[in-house]
Amino acid sequence: MNTYWKKAVCLAVSLTLAVSGLAGCGGGEKKSEEKGRDKETAMGRYLETEMPLPEGTERILALGKLEDGSLELFGESGEGGKRVLWQSKDQGVSWEEISCPDIMKLENSEYLDRAVISPKGDLAALGVANGEEKYALFYGGAGESGQKVPVELPEAEGGNENGISDMKFAPDGRMLIRDYAGNVHTIDPSSGQILQTYKGSGEKIWMFEVLDDKLLAVTETQVQLLDLESGDPLDKDEVLEEQIFNGEGSKDNSSAGFNFMVFLQGKEENTLFLCGRDGIYRHIAGGTVIEQVVNGELTSLGNPSLELLQMITLEDGSFMVSCAIGIDYQLLKYTYSPDTPAMPEKELKVYSLEDNSDIRQAISVYQKEHTDVYVNLEVGITGEDGATVPDALRTLNTDIMAGEGPDLLFLDGMPITSYIEKGLLADISDIAAEAGGADGLFEKVANAFAKDGKTYGIPLGFRIPLFQGDEETAKAVGNLSSLAERVKSLREDNPEIESILSPADAWGLLETLYRLDCADWQKEDGTLKEETVTEFLRQVKAIYDTGIPREEDTSNSGIFDFGAGGTGGFLSMRIDYMSLLMKKALASVGWMGSVSEYSSVISAQKDLEGGVYKNIEKDGKNVFLPYLTAGVSSKSEDKELAADFLKALLQEEIQSSITGAFPVNKKGFEGTLKNPYGEEGGAELAVSGEGSDDMFTMSLLWPDEEQLEELRQMLEAADTPSLTDETIWNVVKEQGEKYLEGSQELEEAVNNIMQKVNLYLAE
Known part of the structure; x- marks a missing residue:
């Protein structure tokens, strides 16, 4: 475990440099828009299910689908970091251990950063061999012992040391790698010989994917499609470029081993799927539209702490995404349900003066368990309209008095005492008591905004x-x-x-x-x-x-x-x-x-x-700084739903994932x-x-x-x-x-x- 931490920190630094160009290319933060409800409810939505990981698996290195439709997963266990290759013949319901190339085992490779599985079952990984410091490429064919692959890369710009930062398998089994200099190469995985180099427009390629007979290359300023055989550029796909650079998935991911967006070749010709924080989208290369098939706001994909690994399609048309949410690796399956409303029938309006990743993570967790609820987050200060705190509060107060305000408020930055005195907050004493009885709360913090025996706000943390x-x-x-x-x-x-x-x-x-x-x-x-x-x-x-x-x-x-x-x-x-x-x-x-x-x-x-x-x-007082103090609006028309959401906010699952402060829930702490x-x-x-x-x-x-x-x-x-x-x-x-x-x-x-x-x- 100690070795993994040290190596992960080192590589995270290099990958931060690799994706920093993309982080500034995305558009502004998308605001949650008011979702209208059709009189005739549209039906059909993909629902999320968390699939079981193979026994003992705590870290996913690779997920792949083989030519015969079976699945393979390469992972590490919590017991000593043992690496195991697993196979599933029932689409991820159960897993059995199969032979893993010896080169990938802990006794031969001290640390592995990422891995990929080919349709033929070959396995490639990037990591550090025992007793060495430099990152190397490891390759093992199905049933083979495998080897460290010596790749002679061209010198990087300015004479800097070059190396491999990513690798993919093409559908036909050929291997492509990306180097530190931003070039993509096809190599012979047995010898390490470079067979072809793709440079596209000449800009550094920050991310790439192999889609059928095309190479998708993302540079700092554009998305290029190249012919996989010749390397020649194909027609520009402006719709795809807009989604990649302006979607939520293009931001905030520089962690070792993860991707800010993942892609998948569809069954139909020229059809591809892409997955990011916004959700999963379907696109026909060169087409004028891009269709959202899974709404990230209603699933774990919208969770700010989620980091993507890979995506595959299952035989029934479902999607499976390997990812990590916080420190927990997960397999998420998305299956189409024709009898589920396209948008949840219930809407809960939530307000926060400023945007906050802990709020968005809590919303994601809640909606995953309550598929019939859409939590609509309104942010008072977005930085887009020049509004000040007093401006935002005046607008909020006007909406509240007009009966159009939020159901639940995160009161950080607001005049809480004034809101209590004006009767704008409902008594939530029973919710605090229920949470305290279940897990125990830091009582003095939980009661910070109690008055006359009633509680009007509870800090989620401090x-x-x-x-x-x-x-x-x-x-x-x-x-x-x-x-x-x-x-x-x-x-x-x-x-x-x-x-x-x-x-x-x-x-x-x-x-x-x-x-x-x-x-x-x-x-x-x-x-x-x-x-x-x-x-x-x-x-x-x-x-x-x-x-x-x-x-x-x-x-x-x-x-x-x-x-x-x-x-x-x-x-x-x-x-x-x-x-x-x-x-x-x-x-x-x-x-x-x-x-x-x-x-x-x-x-x-x-x-x-x-x-x-x-x-x-x-001066004799133990002062604390409240964090995400939640209160229910006394003007809310759906206090019961707001109370249910607040109860979830105070439960161990959400509390233990708070990053901005110590949780108020003792079990969460x-x-x-x-x-x-x-x-x-x-x-x-x-x-x-x-x-x-x-x-x-x-x-x-x-x-x-x-x-x-x-x-x-x-x-x-x-x-x-x-x-x-x-x-x-x-x-x-x-x-x-x-x-x-x-x-x-x-x-x-x-x-x-x-x-x-x-x-x-x-x-």
Whole structure:
């Protein structure tokens, strides 16, 4: 397991470079459009079924369909990473182990990244042989021992080392590979001899597929169809190009071994199928239309955490897709049901101020289990129309009062207290009680928005404030005045270091400390306490002034982003342990929201002499940052359906997959504790300091049981929600930055904050 993690991290870097050109080519995020309902319901829809994986299989390397119609699956087991080749003669209902080429077994190949199976049953894989570092191509014919294939590739541009990044089998069994330079070659898999090279328009080919007698080549700017025999370009297919570049499947996939979109040759001549986040589409090459046959919004294909491997058709016309959702590999089957409405008969309207991958993942999971419900997500700020938070909220409030608003709201960034006082949120106490009784909730977080014995909103997750640094500063961090005095003292003793406290920039410091301090800023009528705002800005300014002015660093040296997703701006507020390790700062404050972040903190801790980390208690309160606080609209005409969706949001299945924060469901939290690194640790990260010789490595370690229990106690202690109204924060940020950077005085900044916030609250 440890070997796999290390190799996967290395290859992910190279593949990120390979697909980065495509990531910017897609169109803007597609908004969910209002789905009309015909008076006469249209019938017929593909329904999704999760098929059983072969026994013990935890990772799928390849899925293929053979000439006789049987299926083969090449996978790794959880027990020691054993690799097994499986065959199914009943279309994936059951599997039996068959002979696997010896070269593919763990004792001969340390790590395999991806593999493909030919219609004749030949197997090819890309990976690392035991005792070697470079990636190589492995090939084994049906019933053979197999071999590592030596391929002499042309030199890459600029003299860079070339290598193989992908491979496919053509329907006739010939093998094609793509190299780092973006060229596609046909090779002899037995000898490695290059038989033909396809260059198309001359642009680098980022992705390719073999479709009957054609080569589909996707470059940074276009989609090309080439004759497989001659290599000559065929007529341009503008409809296909539009779908590939503007569909949801063209974004956000740079993971080792996966594809941002997969293709399949249809039975009819010139017919192909393509599968991405939008769903599965049918297209006749050169045709003027493309038909969606499986709606991604109604299936797991629309899940933001889904990553595609391969797609095949079964004998009955169904589709089978191999993929991973999070860390779980799956086989998804799509079978046409003529008696199922084309669109679900029920519609649940959901609102979020900003788009969020955790919301979309939850919707995908819910719709998979409730095929009669369409969850229509409306996003208030899309970035396409210039709308601000107040603009979006005014539109939302108008819709609610007109009876056209959402059924369920994600209240992050909204004035929750005001919504409760105005009676816009329904009492959901029974849902909280049911969820708490089933799995257990972090009760203080779950009850954060309770009033007079009624609950009006439940955070699906939460983040907690954390300090890392020296022990004396740790004692002062819970009080801004004490922290400022301590930081000033440290600066006097350490005149050369870049920063005493990280974050040191105006925005980052303001937001990190604001989220911690603002929990008690409001009076009972919702207005701000002027003296509290004044004191906050004064102390943050004192801390900010201890920093050494420097030019902005755009190199991203030392920055690593593991497991990001659904967190919005929270990523910029994490503990900056890298600055501590590189001795660019003495201490750091941040917000922690996952066990993987905690893992990074404790991994860094072993290299920080005399350092400590601790949950920050702010003036006796354990503040937390609510994440995805869900509430049911009191104006909803379908509160029962909204309540059912909220119940699902609080259950273990969805809770254990939340990436933006710790789950509020305790069983969901326990589901996030699986060690991905192995006993020896995870990826070794190389961190460089100021000098060329100032470099060291850090191995990521998973928390032991004692450390996990320490984390549980931190989460149990969380009792006071941070102020979630994004409009107030935006005013504080705007005026606070001006004050910290010296363009206005403290009194002016406070006056502007009070006036603008009071005007907003009066609307």
